[in-house]
Amino acid sequence: MENGMLEKCTDIVRNSKNIVVLTGAGISTESGIKDFRSSTGIYSMAPEYILSIDYFFKNPKEFYQFAVENLYHPSAEPNSGHEVLAKWEKEGKVSYIITQNIDALHQKAGSKKVIEFHGTMKTATCLNCGTKYSTEEMANRLKNMKEFYMCDHCQTKNKRDRYIKPDVVLFGDAGKWFTMEGFNTVMQLIHEADCILVLGTSLKVTPFSTFPLYRREGVPLIIINKSDTPYDLDSSTFVIHESIGETLRNLNTNLNN
Template sequence: MENSMLQTCTDLIKNAKNIVVLTGAGISTESGIKDFRSQTGIYKMAPEYILSLDYFYNQPKAFYQFAVENLYHPEAQPNKGHEILAKWEEDGKVSHIITQNIDGLHQKAGSINVIEFHGTMKTASCRNCNKVYKTEEMISRLKSIDDFYICNACSTHNEKDRYIKPDVVLFGDTGEWFTMDGFNEIINIIHQADCLLVLGTSLKVTPFSTFPQYGREGTPLVIINKGDSPYDGTENTYVIHDSIGETISKINIGLNPSLL
């Protein structure tokens, strides 16, 4: 990375008092979690329809097998990037993290104000009565009950209405934040930011990709991501194509020289 750009981004973050962070798979790959869309991503192994609502309803057992093997990572630990963001939140510099990730690593690192835009793999819920099951319980049911994905806490005429779905947003699905109220809350959070920090996302998947557009005019957009994004080269945008953990660590030292 160029030292001048690193210094510019360090200065922007140093002067900011209300940073809103947008994160994607790139921050979690440094914790050993495979991403989806890169050259080595999960979509090289399976097409997107496996992560669709239709596939979940048509092949619930196969869906769960895939989801548990590829989307659930309870052993994964936060990396430097997660830890520094949590410290910046504790220091009052970061106000919110809005993430595409479903791994819970931001919370594991200590971040509190986290919006999981695409949901979480920690739990699953009955589509009828909304009973919440921990994913560990669903894995146990998978090993011991044939129709493990059918809720036994309620009853409906149609069994599919009682399917227990992981609390992630699938293709063709809607989530907690995919509502008018949810969108408006996110837009309001972004509009109040005095700096937007994007980490590990190409910003090519809607509607998440639209979020930087809701920043106030003149609000700096700092992007740290190994790949390109549609925002690269736009006004008030500062881009570093490098490792998130390494870059954030250098910026953090710039904020706190005593760490040297």
């Protein structure tokens, strides 16, 4: 790792009091979770239509079998990258984490202010009455019930109306943050930040990829990611192509020296 860049980033973090963090699959791969879009990721095993709202309604059993096997990681543990971010939040440096990840590892590490932009795989909700089910319960229902994906707590004329859908944003779907109010909240957080820290995302999938554009002029953008991003050459961008966990550990050590 280039020491000069690490020192520059250390100075930025040291002088920042309102860091907004944007995280993607790259921080979770260091906890053993496969990403979506790499050559070995989930999309190499199945096309995107499996993770669509249409496929969910047409083939709920097959959808759940795929989702539980590939998107649900209850035994995964936070890595040092997650832990440093939680520490920085407690110290008042990190104000919010906005994540594409659905694994809840930020919360497991102790972070409180987390926006799960693409939802979470921890729970599922009846589309009719709103009853919540844990994904662990849904996995057990899958093994033991024929129509496991239908809510037990309500009745409707059309059975599809009471399907239990995982609380993730599927293709063709819209989550709570994919609203005008949700976007405005995210934009405001980024506009107020004095540093944007991007971890483990190539910033190529909209709308998440547009978020750094809403920072104020001159606000530094630190990117720690193995591959390139469209923002790498911006004048106020500082890029490190190294392990997220190792880099954040080194930054934290430098801050304490």
